[in-house]
Amino acid sequence: MLDIRRIRTDFDDVLAALARRGDTATEAELRRALVLDERLRKLVAERDELRGRINALSKQVGTLRREGKTTEAEQIQEESRLLGERESTLAAEFEDISGLLRDTLLRIPNLPAPEAPDGDGAEDNVVREIVGFDPEAYGDHQRVPHWEIGAELGILDTERAAKISGSMFVLYRGAGARLLRALTQLALDRHTSGTDAYEEIRPPSLVRTDTMIATGQLPKFADDAYKVERDDLWLIPTAEAPLTSMHRDEILEEADLPRRFTAYTPCFRREAGSAGADTRGTLRTHEFDKVELFAYCTPDQASAVHQDMLTRALAIISDLGLAYRILDLCTGDLGFSSARTFDLEVYAPGCDRWLEVSSVSWFSDYQARRANVRYRPSGAKGTELCHTLNGSAMAWSRIWPAIVETHRQPDGSVRLPEVLHPYLGGVTAIHRG
């Protein structure tokens, strides 16, 4: 959520920044917020003035009653009652308008960072770096898509997944399932060790509506998420949702920042509107596993934390022997709540596609304002909003196919990267049969 005071005082700048996203609807929303805010402030002044008078009168009633002056007390009661009627009218109007204002603000996306490159959509994202990629270097044995490899080696069973749960679900089996578990463990072990360790969290996968609002999934993107109607709970689309709400409505100490978490969770996405896309394999599914990196920090720390997450994500991809590239997302492709995002894509030779495996985002104070997460600056009075950041430490549904395709050998087996060996119980390659 944007700061209404900033919209009020800095309207043209805010408008210009939002215009970079190329979303023409936001200008109307922004103007609407301004109008509502204006009305709201008039209402508040009037309502509070009335309340002040009522409070004063009520005190008088108390005094008079104690002194036994019943008649005078009753006169003032009547006067106060009449003011009370006007007050309730104003209060009701205030509730209406502030509800409308909040709803309007919740639907306005974050301002892109000034450094984020301009652009209209995915095609304008800026490739910052390509590592380990040589299109000529791949052999024919690597030009086999992972769903074929998966069926051939018996490690991916899409038909049974469909029988059990329908389309866009996957079932890994045997060494395929083990590979997934090894990847999760590798990521968690790495991020939770060393001097700058992230704290490991295993959050709930079902969350309240407020939790989904804090990160920006709701109210605007309700159709993308699964909801358990009966209990009024949502299935998380990413660990970012529960993690952002961990310190919701809390005030942290500056000395405790940054607070950094890593979490393994399943992620659930309805993928509404993507019917027919990526129907084969594991690339787009309703449920997938992910290890997430997450941080609350001060504005000053944000840039370093952002870089740290990116470095961590890259290190794992690189150790898995995959070719990758870093994209600096342009303003037109930036997520709703994000100010700046770097996407990491790995190359999958079998599908001949770059697959997004990690998205490392800085949300400035946008989510923190929604979630009301603040910190107390050391040695100063008052509170400031935190900044939040997160990055997928890895989306296994995209890494898994890249590994299987990249490391396929001429004999059809798949060699497993060395970094995973400690987690594979002695298995170093997956063979047929």
Place this chain on the structure above:
RNA sequence: GGAGGGUUGCCUGAGUGGACGAAAGGGGCGGCCUCGAAAGCCGUUGUGGCCUCCGGGUCACCGUGGGUUCAAAUCCCACACCCUCCGCCA
């Protein structure tokens, strides 16, 4: 799912419809004392909104949302969460 007990500030914990933004103690911070410290003593210590002649003024917040009342931490209703026991389960 059933029965009971709870939810007050940084913590513990009091609170009879009116003097309660809230006793008391602890903790934190500042000061006195001291060579220094402990002890002791004194002071101070929540978050937000709106307005501001920047001195301050005012409103809200005692789990959440409603209601009663001139007036609600206090009374009524609903809900959420926590604890104990039973049931069920991993």
